[in-house]
Amino acid sequence: MSPPLHDWHLAPRQAMALQKQLAGRVEREDRLAPVRHIAGVDIGFEQDGEITRAAVVVLAWPGLAVVEQSVHREPTRMPYIPGLLSFREVPATLAAFETLAVRPELVMVDGQGIAHPRRLGVAAHLGLWLDLPTIGVAKSRLCGRHKEPGPERGDWTPLVDGDETIGAVLRSRSGVKPVYVSSGHRISLATALEWVVRCLGRTKLPEPTRLADRLASRRGK
DNA sequence: GCGACAG
DNA sequence: ATCTTGTCGC
Numbered sequence: 001m002s003p004p005l006h007d008w009h010l011a012p013r014q015a016m017a018l019q020k021q022l023a024g025r026v027e028r029e030d031r032l033a034p035v036r037h038i039a040g041v042d043i044g045f046e047q048d049g050e051i052t053r054a055a056v057v058v059l060a061w062p063g064l065a066v067v068e069q070s071v072h073r074e075p076t077r078m079p080y081i082p083g084l085l086s087f088r089e090v091p092a093t094l095a096a097f098e099t100l101a102v103r104p105e106l107v108m109v110d111g112q113g114i115a116h117p118r119r120l121g122v123a124a125h126l127g128l129w130l131d132l133p134t135i136g137v138a139k140s141r142l143c144g145r146h147k148e149p150g151p152e153r154g155d156w157t158p159l160v161d162g163d164e165t166i167g168a169v170l171r172s173r174s175g176v177k178p179v180y181v182s183s184g185h186r187i188s189l190a191t192a193l194e195w196v197v198r199c200l201g202r203t204k205l206p207e208p209t210r211l212a213d214r215l216a217s218r219r220g221k
Numbered sequence: 222g223c224g225a226c227a228g
Numbered sequence: 229a230t231c232t233t234g235t236c237g238c
Contacts, residue, residue, distance in 0.1 A: 082226040142227045
């Protein structure tokens with residue numbers, strides 16, 4: 001389905017060099033097909049982190065009804081290293097995607113898109129491998145500076161690193177810590193923000209990510 | 222050298 | 229990420 005871009009088992013040093021190279025291939029402009037299905041992605045762990053559990057939930061648009069789910073478990077490959085999260089989580093995610101009957105036109109990932117030191121967070125990296133539009137929706141900040149967004153749902157402020165705007169800090173729900181939204185691949189920040197807001201339910205996280213999070217952590221409802 | 226640091 | 233009950237608030 002997705003052509004191999006590179007090897008996954010790399011020393012941190014090599015992984016970082018690869019990220020800089022791949023970042024040059026990430027598209028920040030919109031290149032979206034009509035959206036009929038949106039996928040949410042998240043990773044969880046079992047047995048003290050020994051097992052990595054990738055979860056993908058596909059929702060229909062409009063309506064956001066769940067149409068398909070996929071879970072893939074495998075031995076954890078490497079430890080968590082800030083900035084190298086994709087090397088730990090993307091392989092398992094790709095395996096989960098391969099069992100899907102539906103190919104979504106948009107994917108939301110729990111983590112950063114290009115709001116990353118070398119502009120290649122998990123969402124951007126996954127987008128390159130799947131060659132699909134992806135959006136990063138993180139619960140906390142990895143890099144960049146920003147002002148506090150307004151108090152109402154939908155209020156947001158730009159996430160800036162140096163002289164570059166790498167994402168947005170969005171108040172997805174009033175009275176709750178904001179989420180960090182950034183384009184992953186084949187989508188602009190403005191469009192990414194529109195889709196995240198459109199997919200908001202009554203919780204902090206947009207539905208795709210929220211449902212994937214539950215499935216990955218194997219929590220019921 | 223001293224912090225910061227997605228999940 | 230994960231270990232975990234009750235509790236405060238809309």
